[in-house]
Amino acid sequence: MNDTNVFYPAALLACLTLTLGGGFASASDYPNKPIRLIAPNEPGGPTDILARTLAQKLSVNLGQSVIVENRAGAGGNIGTQVAAGARPDGYTLVTGNNATFGANITLYKNLPFDPVKGFAPIVLIGFQPNILCVHPSLPVQSVKQFIAYAKENPGKLNYGASGQGQLAHLAAELFKGMTGTNLVYVGYKSAAPALVDLVSGQIHVMFATALSVKQHIQSGKVRPLAVTTARRSAAFPDLPTIAEAGVPGFDATTWHGLFAPAGTPAEIVSRLNTEVNLILKMPDVLKLLESMGADIKGGSSKELADHVQGEIAKWAKVINAAGITLN
Template sequence: MWRDRPPGRRAALRALAAAALATGPLAAGVRPAAAQAYPARPIRLIVTFPPGGSSDVIGRILAPRIEARLGQPLVIDNRPGAGGNIGMDIVAKAAPDGYTLGIGAAGALSVNPSLYPNMPYDTLRDLAPVTMLAGIPFVLVANPRIGVKTLPELVALAKSRPGVLTVAHGGNGTAMHLSAELFNQMAGLRIETIPFRGSAPAMTAAVSGDTDLAVVDLASVSGLTAGGQLVVLGVTTPARVSSLREAPTIAEAGLPGYESVGWFGLVAPARTPAAAVEALNAAFTAVLREPEIRARLESIGTVAQPGTAEDFASFIRSETAKWAGVIRAAGTKVE
């Protein structure tokens, strides 16, 4: 039959047939899959610390609300080790499709490049910031036996006894350690920093008098200041914290410009589609603004910090530069 038709007519019929295929049942079965809205399947959330840690608890607090907003399960996958580098490397090397995310702490996203000689990933090149999740205020506390009740009194004592006072912290290279080093550098002091395995042991050392001071997270000092076991000299955040309202910031107590917070943020692999990053940012920031979620985060000593992806990217860059200088000046190393 085709041979009996004039050439022009055969071309026209071929064009009609092609158009029918493009709009017919076959195309209808293919096109929706290509245009499926994100997300179309479960999302894997890499947590760079073990179950029970702050980042894990934050992830589990947020997960049910995120699942309700996105319509897909959020599967938490704990991958601890190397200060968060192991889990974050998994995220950095995952397919950039929006289905692998990571909760990273300040260490893995801004501090570790200055601590570890061979980083397996480059935060600024290999990861796409989505949003800040939460901040962790730290508290500078003193054992009452050293006789100081204010920050100026501590500074005066430390200057009169250089290299004698000691301050406990949660481990070399942790945000608590760097908070103590930043305090030393800005105040021109020589208080010896003593590492412990986490905030709770550091706080115990200060209570027992094994050290004179400690920089610990907010949750660790709950109840100990009211009973007079520790004296709060200041919080490390730029503004006072609601759960310890009577405590001044270190900046307002006598060290202007001082600021140091622990933090957790959400990242994806670099080159993740902008639409996926926007959808994730919208879901997470909306959940972080819910009063119930904010209250639950405060109950574990953290403060919700939702924001734009652009603001988070800028914050990571500034934190990376800031702590590189502190680490260099302190000569801090991770073995």
């Protein structure tokens, strides 16, 4: 008898366990070693602060170190690609947002990962509103007045944004499409010089992040008209949403979520979802995120999966209509 043609059930089961079940074998005692949390951005920004806050709290709750690894570049694509190629065992996680899990699949012709098929959604962490701001010299006090003024002056008003494909840029293009206004895009390498020009009156409009523009609003150097989120922001409760102020259905939000590579065991995804939802209710975490202008979300993994699908579809329409492409 040729032994190479004989199947040994026990050996076959062991082989299958090693080949296919690395993640499944470790699910019951997860975690038993440090976890890597990839933040696909530079250190020090809001996303990095969020990642480090989660890492600190998860380390305590899970009893294992959670180590943040910054992998910036290409609009978040580099770090996200690293996460997509990692072993799906729960020991590599990644933060995602409206770019990496929304707009980038349409912006980049050859995105090196699939934001839907390549990942297991864990939880939608929260939203950070942008604020539609104008220079005080514009004779407008509301979104409706701004729309009317822009239509009376087609092509004469310009808006600043920190680079093509960034949320401030896409939010303005969404606004243009939904209102029939003609605003001229002025690109910047970052938000800081755009804000300088807005304050000085070199540009007229900006869909600025709440955190970056807050002090200019308080000083009266720029005039806020509305927040870009679907609901009013707890950080700016007196500001209406653009949707309620005259553009029904408008929603252009910086959001943050937590993801794992596709194939990560459901038990691990569920455990992480539970832990992050608990963390998002901690008073010190709430205080920190609110200081960043963030509104906490939480919820199920399915809610994040559905949100990603909706974001991809929404931004694809905007990007294709505006003819925006990035290499």
